[in-house]
Amino acid sequence: MEDSLGLLRSSLGTARCVAFTGAGISAESGVPTFRGTQGLWRSFSPEKLATPEAFAEDPRLVWEWYDWRRQIISQVKPNPGHRALAEIERRAPGRFTLVTQNVDGLHDRAGSRHPVKLHGDIWQLRCTGCAAEIRNEQAPLEPLPPRCPCGAFLRPAVVWFGEAIPEDAWEQAFEAATQAQVFLVIGTSVTVYPAAGLVAVARKSGARVAVLNPDPTPADELAEWVLRGPAGQILPRLL
Ligand code: OAD
Secondary structure (H helix, E strand, O other): OHHHHHHHHHHHOOOOEEEEEOOHHHHOOOOOOOOOOOOHHHHOOHHHHOOHHHHHHOHHHHHHHHHHHHHHHHOOOOOHHHHHHHHHHHHOOOOEEEEEOOOOOHHHHHOOOOOEEOOEEEEEEEEOOOOOEEEOOOOOOOOOOOEOOOOOEEEEEEOOOOOOOOHHHHHHHHHHHHHOOEEEEEOOOOOOOOHHHHHHHHHHOOOEEEEEOOOOOHHHHHOOEEEOOOHHHHHHHHO
16 A cells, blocks of 8 residues: 555646546545445435425425535534645646536535535525526525525535436546546445546546545546555545
């Protein structure tokens, strides 16, 4: 591990780099991941909570789940993994892109400047009628479900199953993946597409791939470096 860390650290000093993060980077902050033995999808059904159909059928139920997650996230802090990525960005101006599947906002709170949010942001609300977006950090949120001044329900501005990634976020992420010389895959099960496909895009475009995860992932076979362990312990060692 020490050799890999050293090589990776020195490449980060000069290379164009992308960090691609998932729920695992927030695990050490106390935010539950989706998969794995403690994962949210063990106890909750994605079809009932994270699809446009579920919201149309029972907006209150969907909102209760998002409100519960917002309350958890509002009570936790970014961990050393988030903070290390913000520091790597500061040290590599113009050479570093953070692409996240997370909606929790912990990268922003750790000081990352422009995280590309593939799956949206749990603190943004979007009107199901007029499409206006507002920022709302109230937790718990009252009343549920919240309404837009235009009268229609507001929904969390996150990407649900069956929905497309926002075009501008996807373009930025795709472009960064094709340009990357080093592509870090951090705390993600690499199972949800199209986001997961960025690893292969980067590899095919010539990036050297590093996976940081305590468990095996489908990206391991594309990786030059597989660093097994918690992101909050490994990332600070890359500084
Ligand atoms: P998952 O819950 O699928 O995977 C979390 C990954 O983090 C697993 O591979 C764990 O082994 C790893 N992990 C756990 N603790 C870790 C730690 N301390 N350090 C590093 N890694 C750790 O989460 P995602 O891959 O982010 O989509 O899931 C992708 C998408 O599926 C999410 O964005 C969400 C979900 O359904 C939407 O909401 C659209």
